[in-house]
Amino acid sequence: MGDATPAADTVFLARQLSKTYGEGEAAVHALRGVDLAVQRGEFIxxxxxxxxxxxxxxxxxxxxxxxxxxxxxxGDHWLSGASEAELTRYRREHVGFVFQFYNLIPSLTVRENVALVTDISAHPMPVDEAIAHVGLAPRADHFPAQLxxxxxxxxxxxxxxxxxxDLLLCDEPxxxxxxQxxxxxxxxxxxxxxxLGTTVIVITHNAAIAGMADRVIHLSDGCIQRIERNPHKLTPAELSW
Known part of the structure; x- marks a missing residue:
């Protein structure tokens, strides 16, 4: 279940998406028939x-x-049924990941850690521009241990x-x-x-963060239970938990 009504600016369209790990009595049904449409530039x-x-x-x-x-x-690309090579190209060209743990290389500076990704990017932004976007220009030559x-x-x-x-996917960032x-x-x-108009999807267990989203998708037992649209998005400064 869910919302899978496509629009002109739909970036993702999922229909009856299911994922099962294992077989038989040991099978784990991680997703059960998820329908979802995500629009370009949404914060979910x-x-x-x-x-x-x-x-x-x-x-x-x-x-x-x-x-x-x-x-x-x-977009126009089918991810269901895609080969590993196609998925690798999709991740490289379209997706940025942010995880709970930072996965920085300790022996490289901030600038060098960020620059690593530009080698596999078709049209990267200048490294110092990306660092400035996150407010770390004065720390560009520091190592992770100094941060x-x-x-x-x-x-x-x-x-x-x-x-x-196109997408920034954040898992418990x-x-x-x-x-603070x-x-x-x-x-x-x-x-x-x-x-930047980047489509953002954030996983969190912190319900307060939902206040800054365009839409909040509640999942339980592999299903979308409900989808809420925020009539008034909060800024991070307005959040409290």
Whole structure:
């Protein structure tokens, strides 16, 4: 179930998307018949308890996993049934990932960590521009060990956006951060969405973050339980938890 009404600016269209791990009595049904349409430039928050299917859905949308059944289309490209080579090209050309853990290379500076991605990008933005977008220009020559957790997460965001992705997919981006630092990171993500027009999908267990989304998708037991549209989006500064 869900909302799968396509529009002219639909970036994702999923119909009856399902994912099963294992077989027989040991089978785990991570997604069960999800229908969803995502519009270009939307800010979406996926909410749900552990095991609800939100990470599985994000991984399939990001081309890190494939559905067991159903259809998934990104623009004019079918991701359901795509080969590994096609999925690799899709991830490289269209998707930026931000995870709870930063995955920075300790021996490289901020600038060098971000520059790594430009080697596989067709039209990357200047590295220093990406670093400036996340407010770290004064720290560009520092190493990860010289940065706070929030600064390291902002480097990870700069690395994700330097290739100008259509999509920014964030899995618990504030999960390892304290309240104030988490809000700073959310401000960066919101700014990327607003200023660059990047479609953003954020997984979180923190219901308060839902206030900054265009739409909030509630998942439970592999299904979309309901979708809420925020009539008035909050800024990260207005959030409290």
């Amino acid at each position: 928050v996926l909410l749900g308890a552990s095991g609800s299917g939100k990470s599985t859905l994000l991984n399939i949308l990001g081309g890190l996993d494939i559905p067991s059944s159903g259809e998934l289309r990104f 706070s957790g929030g600064e390291q997460q902002r480097v990870a965001i700069a690395r994700a956006i330097v290739k100008r992705p 504030t999960g390892a951060l304290d309240y 630092t988490g809000k700073l990171v959310l401000e960066v993500i919101a700014r990327i969405n607003q200023e």
